Amino acid sequence: MIKIENLSKDWKEFKINDISLEINENDYFIFLGPSGSGKTMLLELIAGMWYPDSGKIFMGNREVTRLPPEKRGVGFVYQNYMLFPHKTVFENIAFGLNIRKVGKKEIQTKVDEIMNLFGISHLANRLPRTLSGGEQQRTALARALIIRPQVLLMDEPLSALDRITREDLIQEFKKIHKEFNITIIHVTHNFDEALQLADRIAIIKKGTVSQVGTTDEVFRHPKDEFVADFVGSENIIKGIATDGKDSLTKVDTGNIIIESTDSKVGKVHATIRPEDITLSTHVITTSARNEFKGHVTEIYDLGTIIKLTVDVGEILVLVLTRQSFMDLNLNIGKEVYITFKATAVSLF
Amino acid sequence: MKKLDYTTIFFAIMGSFLVLFILIPILNLMVSSNIGAISANLQDPQVISSLFVSVYSALIATLIAILFGVPLAYILARHDFFGKGLVESIIDIPIVIPHTVSGIALLLVFTSGGIIGAPLSKLGIVFTNAIPGIIIAMLFVSSSFVVNSAREGFESVDPRMEKVAHTLGSGTLRTFFVISLPLALRSIIVGAILCWARAISEFGAIIILAFYPLAASTLIYERFVQFGLSDSTPVAIILISICLALFFVVRLILKGWRTYDKN
Numbered sequence: 001m002i003k004i005e006n007l008s009k010d011w012k013e014f015k016i017n018d019i020s021l022e023i024n025e026n027d028y029f030i031f032l033g034p035s036g037s038g039k040t041m042l043l044e045l046i047a048g049m050w051y052p053d054s055g056k057i058f059m060g061n062r063e064v065t066r067l068p069p070e071k072r073g074v075g076f077v078y079q080n081y082m083l084f085p086h087k088t089v090f091e092n093i094a095f096g097l098n099i100r101k102v103g104k105k106e107i108q109t110k111v112d113e114i115m116n117l118f119g120i121s122h123l124a125n126r127l128p129r130t131l132s133g134g135e136q137q138r139t140a141l142a143r144a145l146i147i148r149p150q151v152l153l154m155d156e157p158l159s160a161l162d163r164i165t166r167e168d169l170i171q172e173f174k175k176i177h178k179e180f181n182i183t184i185i186h187v188t189h190n191f192d193e194a195l196q197l198a199d200r201i202a203i204i205k206k207g208t209v210s211q212v213g214t215t216d217e218v219f220r221h222p223k224d225e226f227v228a229d230f231v232g233s234e235n236i237i238k239g240i241a242t243d244g245k246d247s248l249t250k251v252d253t254g255n256i257i258i259e260s261t262d263s264k265v266g267k268v269h270a271t272i273r274p275e276d277i278t279l280s281t282h283v284i285t286t287s288a289r290n291e292f293k294g295h296v297t298e299i300y301d302l303g304t305i306i307k308l309t310v311d312v313g314e315i316l317v318l319v320l321t322r323q324s325f326m327d328l329n330l331n332i333g334k335e336v337y338i339t340f341k342a343t344a345v346s347l348f
Numbered sequence: 349m350k351k352l353d354y355t356t357i358f359f360a361i362m363g364s365f366l367v368l369f370i371l372i373p374i375l376n377l378m379v380s381s382n383i384g385a386i387s388a389n390l391q392d393p394q395v396i397s398s399l400f401v402s403v404y405s406a407l408i409a410t411l412i413a414i415l416f417g418v419p420l421a422y423i424l425a426r427h428d429f430f431g432k433g434l435v436e437s438i439i440d441i442p443i444v445i446p447h448t449v450s451g452i453a454l455l456l457v458f459t460s461g462g463i464i465g466a467p468l469s470k471l472g473i474v475f476t477n478a479i480p481g482i483i484i485a486m487l488f489v490s491s492s493f494v495v496n497s498a499r500e501g502f503e504s505v506d507p508r509m510e511k512v513a514h515t516l517g518s519g520t521l522r523t524f525f526v527i528s529l530p531l532a533l534r535s536i537i538v539g540a541i542l543c544w545a546r547a548i549s550e551f552g553a554i555i556i557l558a559f560y561p562l563a564a565s566t567l568i569y570e571r572f573v574q575f576g577l578s579d580s581t582p583v584a585i586i587l588i589s590i591c592l593a594l595f596f597v598v599r600l601i602l603k604g605w606r607t608y609d610k611n
Contacts, residue, residue, distance in 0.1 A: 044511070047515055048514075048515075049514070068514065070514050070515065070516075070518060070519055074515055075515060076511070076512055078508055080506075080508075082506060082509045082511075082512045084513075084527055086530050096517050099516060099518050099522070143516065144512075144515070149515075153515075
C-alpha cells in the first residue's frame with residue numbers, strides 16, 4: 001500500500017499542493033489530468049526523484065519520504081522510454097541486475113526469460129535507436145520489471161505510440177499487472193486508457209486531487225465541473241434540485257424536469273453520459289424515469305458511431321451505433337423520444 | 349540542383365574573403381621553407397626540447413582541466429543555483445582578456461612571494477621560469493574549452509535517463525560514471541583536444557611567467573627576434589603541423605564517433 005499525506009512541492013512552474021492519497025496493494029491506479037496539472041511531478045515524488053517541501057510518503061509500513069530512489073523498490077517507465085542509448089537491449093534490461101551484482105549466468109537466464117515474455121528476444125543485441133516505439137517501450141518495461149519492484153510507475157507510457165501499438169501495450173499492461181502481482185501507478189491525460197486499465201482513478205487538477213474513486217464512480221458521478229468536463233460527460237445542465245417522491249431528486253432546469261437518484265438540494269449541475277441515453281422514434285414504456293420528446297438538431301458522423309444532439313427543451317448529446325442510426329432513419333428536425341434512468345443522472 | 353540567385357552569389361563572394369584570409373598565409377607558410385631546413389631543425393636538440401616542453405606541458409594542463417573541469421561542467425549542466433551566471437563568466441574571462449595580462453595576473457600570484465607561490469615554493473614547487481609556470485599559463489587560458497564542451501555534452505543527456513538509472517538501484521556517483529559520462533565522453537574529448545591545441549599555441553602568458561625553459565612558441569619568437577624570418581619559419585612549420593594534426597583529429601572524432609542521438 002502507498003500512502004501519501006499532505007504532500008506539497010513547489011518547483012518552477014510545477015506545483016503539488018497538499019495532496020493526500022491511498023493506493024491499495026496491487027491496484028492499477030491512474031492519475032488522470034490535463035498537462036501541467038502536476039501529475040508527473042507527483043509520480044516522480046513517489047519514485048524519490050524529488051523530495052517534497054512538506055508531507056510524507058509511506059510504502060507498506062515504511063516511511064520513504066527522504067529515501068533516495070534506489071532504495072524504494074520502484075520501477076519507472078517514461079513516455080520517451082529513456083533507454084540507455086549506448087547499451088544494447090540486453091544490457092539495458094540487465095542494468096538493474098548488474099548493479100545488484102547478480103551472477104553472469106543468472107543474469108543471462110533472467111534477461112532471456114523476460115525478453116521472451118515481452119517478445120523482444122530477437123532484439124537483444126540491437127541499440128535502442130534502431131527500435132520502434134513499441135519495442136522501446138517493451139524494453140523499458142522489461143528493464144523496470146526485472147528487478148521485481150513492488151510498485152511500477154509509468155508516466156504517459158502510451159502517449160508517444162500509434163493506436164495499434166497502444167492497444168497491444170494496453171493488453172501487455174493488463175498481463176503485467178496480473179502476472180507480476182504488482183501495484184501500478186499510471187499517469188495519463190487520456191481517459192480511454194483510464195477506462196480500459198484502471199481499478200481506481202485520481203483526477204489531478206492544478207497540483208491537487210479533484211476526485212478519487214473507482215473508474216465507475218469517477219466516470220458516472222463526476223464530483224465537479226472540472227472532472228465532468230475532463231472525463232468527457234458532455235451533458236452538463238444547470239438546475240434547481242428539490243426532494244421528490246420515492247426518495248428521488250427533482251431537478252428543474254427551467255425547461256424540463258429531470259429525476260435523479262443522487263440526493264442534493266439547491267443549485268446543482270446534472271450530468272448524463274451520452275451513452276446512457278436511449279433514443280427511439282416512438283413512445284416506449286420503460287422503467288426509465290426520464291422520458292422526453294424532442295427533435296434532432298445536429299448529427300455528427302464519427303465513423304463507427306454517430307453523435308446526435310436532441311432538443312428536448314435542453315440540448316442533450318447522445319451517441320448511436322452506425323447501424324441503429326441507419327435503422328432509425330434519422331435526419332435533422334425529426335421528432336424523437338429519449339429516455340434515461342434516474343440512476344444515470346449525477347448531481348454536483 | 350538549386351538555382352543560384354544573385355544574393356547567394358554575392359554573399360558567397362563576401363564570405364570567401366575570411367576563408368582565403370586565413371588559408372593563404374597558412375598555406376604560404378607551409379611552403380616557404382625547404383625540407384632540408386625543416387629536417388635540420390627536427391634534429392636540433394633545442395627545437396626538439398622546446399616541442400617536448402610545449403606538448404608535454406599542454407598535456408598536463410589538459411589533464412588538470414579535465415580533472416577539475418568535468419565535475420564543474422556537470423554541476424553547471426544539472427543545477428541552477430544563485431551565482432551560476434557569475435561562475436560561468438569567471439570560466440570565460442581568460443578568453444576575453446589579453447594573454448599577457450593573464451601572464452601578469454598569474455605571475456603576481458604564483459611568484460615565490462605571491463599568495464599561492466609562497467607556500468608552494470616551500471614545498472619545492474617553483475613556477476617562474478619553470479615547467480609548472482608554463483603549465484599554469486596554459487591551464488589558465490585554455491581550461492574553458494573543456495568546461496564548456498563537457499557541459500554541452502552533459503546537457504545533451506536527458507536527466508530523466510539518470511533518474512531511471514537511480515530507480516534501477518544505481519546511486520548518483522555510479523550513474524554518473526556508467527550513464528552520464530559515457531554519453532558525454534565525445535564532447536569531453538573534443539573539448540580536451542581543443543584545450544590541448546590551444547595550450548600548445550599559447551605564447552603571451554608563457555613568456556611573462558616562464559620564458560625559460562623555452563616552449564616552442566617562445567623559441568619561434570626568440571629566433572625571429574635574433575635571427576629573422578628564415579630561422580624562425582621551419583620551427584613555425586613544425587609547430588603548426590602539430591596543431592593542425594590535432595585539429596584534424598578533432599574533426600575526425602566529431603564525424604566518426606557513434607552518436608546515440610534519437611534517430
